[in-house]
Amino acid sequence: xxxxxxxxxxxxxxxxxxxxxxxxxxxxxxxxxxxxxxxxxxxxxxxxxxxxxxxxxxxxxxxxxxxxxxxxxxxxxxxxxxxxxxxxxxxxxxxxxxxxxxxxxxxxxxxxxxxxxxxxxxxxxxxxxxxxxxxxxxxxxxxxxxxxxxxxxxxxxxxxxxxxxxxxxxxxxxxxxxxxxxxxxxxxxxxxxxxxxxxxxxxxxxxxxxxxxxxxxxxxxxxxxxxxxxxxxxxxxxxxxxxxxxxxxxxxxxxxxxxxxxxxxxxxxxxxxxxxxxxxxxxxxxxxxxxxxxxxxxxxxxxxxxxxxxxxxxxxxxxxxxxxxxxxxxxxxxxxxxxxxxxxxxxxxxxxxxxxxxxxxxxxxxxxxxxxxxxxxxxxxxxxxxxxxxxxxxxxxxxxxxxxxxxxxxxxxxxxxxxxxxxxxxxxxxxxxxxxxxxxxxxxxxxxxxxxxxxxxxxxxxxxx
Amino acid sequence: xxxxxxxxxxxxxxxxxxxxxxxxxxxxxxxxx
Numbered sequence: 001x002x003x004x005x006x007x008x009x010x011x012x013x014x015x016x017x018x019x020x021x022x023x024x025x026x027x028x029x030x031x032x033x034x035x036x037x038x039x040x041x042x043x044x045x046x047x048x049x050x051x052x053x054x055x056x057x058x059x060x061x062x063x064x065x066x067x068x069x070x071x072x073x074x075x076x077x078x079x080x081x082x083x084x085x086x087x088x089x090x091x092x093x094x095x096x097x098x099x100x101x102x103x104x105x106x107x108x109x110x111x112x113x114x115x116x117x118x119x120x121x122x123x124x125x126x127x128x129x130x131x132x133x134x135x136x137x138x139x140x141x142x143x144x145x146x147x148x149x150x151x152x153x154x155x156x157x158x159x160x161x162x163x164x165x166x167x168x169x170x171x172x173x174x175x176x177x178x179x180x181x182x183x184x185x186x187x188x189x190x191x192x193x194x195x196x197x198x199x200x201x202x203x204x205x206x207x208x209x210x211x212x213x214x215x216x217x218x219x220x221x222x223x224x225x226x227x228x229x230x231x232x233x234x235x236x237x238x239x240x241x242x243x244x245x246x247x248x249x250x251x252x253x254x255x256x257x258x259x260x261x262x263x264x265x266x267x268x269x270x271x272x273x274x275x276x277x278x279x280x281x282x283x284x285x286x287x288x289x290x291x292x293x294x295x296x297x298x299x300x301x302x303x304x305x306x307x308x309x310x311x312x313x314x315x316x317x318x319x320x321x322x323x324x325x326x327x328x329x330x331x332x333x334x335x336x337x338x339x340x341x342x343x344x345x346x347x348x349x350x351x352x353x354x355x356x357x358x359x360x361x362x363x364x365x366x367x368x369x370x371x372x373x374x375x376x377x378x379x380x381x382x383x384x385x386x387x388x389x390x391x392x393x394x395x396x397x398x399x400x401x402x403x404x405x406x407x408x409x410x411x412x413x414x415x416x417x418x419x420x421x422x423x424x425x426x427x428x429x430x431x432x433x434x435x436x437x438x439x440x441x442x443x444x445x446x447x448x449x450x451x452x453x454x455x456x457x458x459x460x461x462x463x464x465x
Numbered sequence: 466x467x468x469x470x471x472x473x474x475x476x477x478x479x480x481x482x483x484x485x486x487x488x489x490x491x492x493x494x495x496x497x498x
Binding site for chain 1: 466468469470471472473475476477479481482485486487
C-alpha cells in the first residue's frame with residue numbers, strides 16, 4: 001500500500017482492507033512507520049517509536065488471518081499512546097525528566113492492552129505537556145509538538161502528540177487523556193475527532209494520573225467510527241481502577257448510523273457563547289444548522305465551574321508531585337512547576353468549597369439534561385495559537401493564551417460528561433472543533449450526532465500528510 | 466499563581482446553600498443534592 005493510500009483512509013477502513021485480504025497488516029504497519037519517518041521530525045509527535053514490536057504484532061495479525069483465525073475487530077490498525085500510558089518494556093515519562101529515571105513498565109496500561117488484544121498494532125508513545133498539566137504541549141524537555149497544518153503553531157495539549165499524530169497522517173488512532181480538555185483541545189486544533197468518555201467509563205489502570213477526580217482516558221481518530229471502534233474495545237468495568245464504573249459496556253458502533261431522531265439538541269449560550277473568536281461560534285452555528293437545531297440552553301455558573309476545576313486540579317496535581325517539588329523543583333518544566341506550586345499553596349477550605357460547588361453544579365446540569373439530550377459548544381475559543389505565544393486577544397480582551405484554550409472544555413470535564421469534539425471543515429483555514437456533549441454514560445448520543453455531521457460533510461478530519 | 470488565586474476567589478464568593486456537601490467519591494451519574 002502506498003503512503004498516499006495509507007493517509008487517505010481512516011482506521012476502520014484500513015482494518016476492513018486487512019480483514020478482507022486486500023492488504024496485509026505488515027504493509028500497513030510499514031506504511032505507518034514510513035509516514036512517521038517522513039513527517040515525525042517536523043511535528044515532533046512521537047517520543048518513542050517501536051518498529052520491531054509493531055512489525056512483530058502485525059506479523060501475528062497476518063498469521064492469524066492466514067490460519068483462518070479471527071485477527072480481531074481492530075486487526076492491523078496502527079495506533080500510538082500518549083506517554084502517560086504504560087507500555088511494557090518502556091519507561092513511562094509522562095512528559096517529564098523526573099519520570100525518565102524510572103524503570104520500564106512491567107505491563108501495558110489497560111487501554112493499550114485492550115486495543116492490542118483486539119488486533120491493533122502499537123507503534124509508539126506520544127509527546128505531551130509535562131504531567132499532562134497544560135493545553136499546548138510546549139514541553140521543555142522533549143520539545144514542542146508542532147501543529148501538522150502549520151508548524152509555527154501549537155498542536156494543543158496536553159495530548160498534543162496524540163492530536164498531531166492523527167493530523168499528520170502518522171497513525172489513524174491515538175490514545176490520550178483528558179482532565180480539563182486534554183483530548184478535545186488537541187483534537188480540535190489538529191483537525192481530528194476526539195472522544196472524552198464519561199468519567200469512570202474507561203479504566204485508567206497503568207496510566208500516570210494527573211488529577212484523579214478528573215482524569216479520563218480518551219481516543220483521537222480520523223473518523224467518528226475510528227474513535228467509536230476504539231471506545232467499544234476499551235470501555236467497561238475494571239476493579240483495579242477505583243473510579244471505574246461497574247456499569248457494563250454499551251457498544252456504540254452498532255448505533256452510529258441511527259441518525260438523530262428522538263434526540264433533543266440545543267446550542268449552549270452564556271459562558272459558551274462569549275469570550276471567543278467569531279469563527280469558533282460560526283463553527284457551532286454551522287453544525288447546528290446542519291442538524292436543524294435552533295434551540296438554546298444555558299448551563300448556570302459555567303465560568304465558576306471552570307474556576308473550581310482549576311482549583312481542584314491544581315491541588316490534586318500538587319499533592320501527587322509534592323515530594324519532587326520540595327526536593328528537585330529545578331527538574332520540572334518551568335511552566336508546569338509554577339502551576340503545581342500554586343496548587344500546593346491553596347488553602348484546604350478553598351479545595352473543599354470547590355468540591356461542594358462541584359456537587360451543586362452537577363445537580364444543576366442534571367436538571368438541564370431532563371430537558372435536552374445533547375448540547376453543542378465550541379471546543380476552543382480560537383484556532384491554534386503560535387508556539388511561544390504568551391497572550392492573545394479574545395472578544396476584545398487580552399488574555400493569557402495557554403490557560404484560555406480550555407475555557408469551554410473545563411466546565412464539562414469538571415462533572416465528567418461525555419463529549420465528542422468534531423473538526424468542522426474550514427477550507428484553507430486552521431481547524432476548529434465543536435463539542436457534542438451528552439449526559440453521563442450516553443456516549444452513543446454524542447457519537448450518533450457526530451456521525452451524522454460527518455455524513456453530511458460538515459465534520460471532517462483534516463490530514464496534512 | 467494569579468490564575469489560581471482568581472479562581473479561588475470566584476469559588477469562595479459563591480453563596481452555596483448550607484446543605485450542599487461534596488461527594489466523597491465523584492460519581493457523574495448522581496444528581497444530588
